[in-house]
Amino acid sequence: MGLKKKTDTIVDTEAQSDEKRSAERTQEQLIADLASADSSTKRWAIRDLANTENAHKVFLERLPTENDPTVIEALFSALEHNMTDADASQLITMLKSEQVQLRNGAIELMQQNPDLFAQNVHKLMQDEDPDTRIFCVDIIGAVAHPEALNWLHHIALNDDNENVVGTALDKLAEVCNASTYDILQTVESRFPNHAYITFVISLIRNQLGSA
């Protein structure tokens, strides 16, 4: 017993004999592997499928039915590159999911794809579900897009839900500039007796040096 001395290779023989890789791993086989009971098999299939045609479609279809958090994380990672508008539309439907990891994954991917998000932001801002609109504000708060500030202003001025407006103001407290000052009075008059909104508006004014 003790430290093992050098062998010719560290390739794991057990893994090697279990593997059905390279030539045997067709796209059909890999897609079938996504439904495997073994999470490791699923993650390897995701990695091998990632650069194949229609991979995003396959991954997006898989996401709502996947339960293993490690596989969900791998699926979202594989979607990070070359997202299309169609992918984004499908991803946005996950903002309504009851599954927290799906919602958070969708928010994160949208934040990483500002241009695709920009194409969908108005649809999201008008969604009938205030929770979805709050997620939209969360994305705006972290997205690197030149219109982000204007979108937040628009929501603060037009959304009727106090929670959505409160979240928008909360984000504005981080990213506001002098142009924000002009909208504060209007927002204040829309929600005159709302303690949180009054508090954030005061915070923003302080930050803008005009309290």
Next chain:
Amino acid sequence: MSTATLEKIAVADFERFRSMFYRKTGIHFEDSKRYFVDKRLHERMKATGHSSFKSYFTFMRFQASGEEFQNLVNAMTVNETYFFREEYQFEAMTRYIMDELDSYRPPGEDLRIWSVPSSTGEEPYSIAIHLIENWKGLEHRDVEIASSDIDSNVLASAKKGLYSKRSVQNIPTAMIKKYFIETNGQFQLCEDIRESVTFSLANLLSGTNMKQFRNFDLVFCRNLLIYFDDESRKKAAHVLFDSMKPGGYIFLGHSESMSRISSMFKVRKFGDVIAYQKPLAGGA
């Protein structure tokens, strides 16, 4: 060819190089690293007889053997380390983690440790010495130590096991006498320890390459992810996760945090030491 005859690396060339190098290795050079990158590129241009970046780049990208790309990787990676660096993690390994791993595995199954990047071997050899000195479990359990790096030059150096005084300065004198032979100011690691580590070339972001690295119980991946950008870090974390057995542990460098990269691992604390564990039910 003298350095004076080499063309300056233009901004567009730097961008082109940076983008290619990132795609191939996951290593991203900030603008602040421009001087470092230009210097190394000029060294490689000079070594291969190319006076312009464009001709060098074309040569390197389309060389069938990929030898020059590997030379470039070797030149661009940082390989400074020393024995017993961040020793508190080795202590946590022998005091807590090895016993726990030992309890998970059936009798007769080896425990497998992977040190990546190996650099010039100080880390995997430190692991070997620490285990011999401090873990009694070696009396009933075999341990395999594997170590890998993206840089083929450092792997060759690691296998030789020859170190400067600076490299061994943290090792207690008694242990230096026990495991090294000093010759002309250099310290040669004894064959017994050198034989206990297997070295191999590995690129964490190469899917094909990484499929052979599997079933590790304990991984040391310290001060590597800091060179990656967010996306590559996440990819590397997934690769590392799948290289480990359920219940296995991974150590990162003291300035790195897996929690900021991936939620796949469980955070475990051993005194002041943080390690990340692949859940026992995580599949492998």
